[in-house]
Structures are given as structure tokens and as C-alpha cells.
Amino acid sequence: MSAPVLPAGLHAFERGWLSANNILFTDGEETVLVDSGYCTHSVQTLALIESVLGSRPLDVLVNTHLHSDHCGGNAALQARYPDLQTLIPPGHAQQVAEWDPVALTYLPTGQLCPQFGFTQVIEPGHLIRFGSATWQAHAAPGHDPNSLIFFEPQDKLLISADALWENGFGVVFPELEGTDAFAEVAATLDLIEHLEPKTVIPGHGRVFAYTPDILVRARQRLESFASNPRRHARHAAKVLLKFKLLETQRQDFDEFAQWAISTPYFTQIKAKFFADCPVRAWIEELSAELITAGVAKRDGAYILNA
Numbered sequence: 601m602s603a604p605v606l607p608a609g610l611h612a613f614e615r616g617w618l619s620a621n622n623i624l625f626t627d628g629e630e631t632v633l634v635d636s637g638y639c640t641h642s643v644q645t646l647a648l649i650e651s652v653l654g655s656r657p658l659d660v661l662v663n664t665h666l667h668s669d670h671c672g673g674n675a676a677l678q679a680r681y682p683d684l685q686t687l688i689p690p691g692h693a694q695q696v697a698e699w700d701p702v703a704l705t706y707l708p709t710g711q712l713c714p715q716f717g718f719t720q721v722i723e724p725g726h727l728i729r730f731g732s733a734t735w736q737a738h739a740a741p742g743h744d745p746n747s748l749i750f751f752e753p754q755d756k757l758l759i760s761a762d763a764l765w766e767n768g769f770g771v772v773f774p775e776l777e778g779t780d781a782f783a784e785v786a787a788t789l790d791l792i793e794h795l796e797p798k799t800v801i802p803g804h805g806r807v808f809a810y811t812p813d814i815l816v817r818a819r820q821r822l823e824s825f826a827s828n829p830r831r832h833a834r835h836a837a838k839v840l841l842k843f844k845l846l847e848t849q850r851q852d853f854d855e856f857a858q859w860a861i862s863t864p865y866f867t868q869i870k871a872k873f874f875a876d877c878p879v880r881a882w883i884e885e886l887s888a889e890l891i892t893a894g895v896a897k898r899d900g901a902y903i904l905n906a
């Protein structure tokens with residue numbers, strides 16, 4: 601299938617998995633960017649934006665949700681564009697204002713996110729101008745309780761964040777913290793089905809043409825997790841390990857294992873789902889599975905991203 605054609609003035613930058621995709625709108629009065637990537641990639645993020653904007657400033661920055669791979673470039677963008685307005689979902693606005701890296705999950709997940717501020721919140725149900733079109737903001741809980749997705753009904757475009765990817769969706773974080781959220785994932789998939797998008801710009805991976813079997817696959821994946829939450833927890837722990845490898849690229853294995861052992865999310869996932877296994881052995885087992893899957897490598901004392 602050929603890649604979907606996006607309207608002129610909408611630039612979707614497909615990034616790797618460490619940084620979420622960035623979506624830049626240039627055909628309106630104000631330039632708008634949706635999501636800013638991970639902080640260690642912010643030089644590249646700025647370069648991508650400047651390659652399109654030239655000397656024109658970025659006016660508005662919007663975050664679908666506040667995971668470090670979606671808002672890690674906010675601080676760099678705010679420094680580069682001093683008049684930038686930053687719009688975030690309302691759920692964690694207070695925690696951003698007070699800068700609480702625990703509530704914002706950066707400390708518990710062992711991820712990095714430089715402090716940023718915001719100008720306004722975007723309420724779900726409201727309309728927002730991106731470029732020359734009007735987009736709907738929808739609540740999309742599941743992967744993140746406060747996430748928004750954006751829909752443009754004229755061209756049937758969906759900015760789906762981590763609620764829907766071409767193959768599945770992001771880790772269901774509340775489940776790891778003991779809050780039921782698989783049903784919210786299902787409701788968000790129902791919402792997307794109801795919106796009937798034609799083209800989806802996901803948080804990660806390439807832009808894709810929406811077909812019903814994409815939802816069939818996502819629902820199958822959800823069912824396999826909901827019927828076996830340990831499978832989901834194991835998957836989540838591996839995603840967090842892989843995320844760290846994407847950030848560090850190459851790390852002494854002992855240091856890597858130590859990072860995981862001292863990162864609260866791992867302790868929490870382990871205590872809740874894998875209490876029977878010694879922690880170091882558990883990290884070794886998960887790392888071995890990443891290597892078998894071809895997404896990590898061992899080189900002597902080191903573990904490498906692959």
C-alpha cells in the first residue's frame with residue numbers, strides 16, 4: 601500500500617522509538633507543533649523544525665500527553681522560541697506547574713525530562729486550530745489516563761499518540777500501578793472506530809491508512825494482555841529496558857541491571873507480578889529475551905541497543 605498523502609502544510613516527522621513523532625503545521629496564521637520527542641534528541645528535533653520553518657518562529661506547542669518521549673523536547677523548544685505557547689492536557693497541569701517528576705513518572709521510570717512550563721490546557725471535547733484546519737481534542741485514556749488524541753473531520757485525519765499504532769498501542773501504564781485500564785484502552789479503540797479516520801499519524805512508526813483490520817489487531821493484542829496481565833507486565837518491563845538502551849545505546853551490563861534494580865517502576869512491576877523471582881535474575885532474563893528478539897546485543901561486559 602502506498603503511503604497516505606498528507607495535506608500541504610502538515611509535516612509529519614517520523615522519529616525512532618525513543619522520540620515520538622513530531623507533527624508540524626505551517627499553513628495557518630500560527631505555526632503549531634504536536635509533540636516534541638525525547639530530550640536527548642532535542643538538537644535533531646530543533647533542526648527538523650527549522651528545516652521547514654526557516655526563520656519563521658514556532659508559535660504553539662501541543663503535547664498529546666506528558667510521557668518523556670512526547671514532551672522531552674519542550675524545554676529546548678521553549679528556550680529556542682521565547683514566545684512559544686505550550687498547551688498540555690489538563691490531567692497533570694498542576695504537577696507540571698509544581699514540577700513533580702515523580703507524579704509525572706520521569707523519576708519512577710528512570711527517564712529524563714527537563715523541566716518545562718505551560719501556558720494553557722486543552723480540554724477534551726474542545727476544538728483547536730492546527731494550521732488551516734479545526735481539530736477535535738478527544739480524551740483517550742488507557743496508555744495514559746490523561747492522553748488526548750486529535751481528529752480533523754474534513755480530511756478524516758487522526759493524531760493517535762500512543763492510543764493506536766499500526767501494530768497495537770503503547771504499554772497500558774496504569775495497569776502496572778494497580779489501576780484497571782484495559783477497559784479504557786478498549787473504549788478508546790471504540791472511539792477511534794467511531795471517528796472512522798482515513799489516515800492515522802501515530803505517536804510512533806509511520807503514517808498509515810486506517811483499515812478495520814488495524815483495530816482487529818489492536819483488540820487481539822488487548823485481549824491477550826487483559827486475559828493475562830503478567831504477559832502485559834513482562835512486555836512493559838522489556839519496553840522500559842529497551843527504552844533505556846535506545847537512550848544509552850551501549851552500557852556496561854552490571855550498570856544497566858543496577859539502573860533497572862534501582863528504578864521504582866521495575867521494583868513495582870516485579871513486586872506486583874513477579875514476586876517469586878530474584879530481581880537480578882529477572883532483569884537478566886528480560887534482557888536475554890530482548891537479545892533473542894534481536895532488539896539488543898551482548899558484547900562482552902556490555903549490552904547494546906540493536
Ligand SMILES: [Zn+2]
Nearest residue numbers: 667744762770
Ligand atoms: Zn506515551
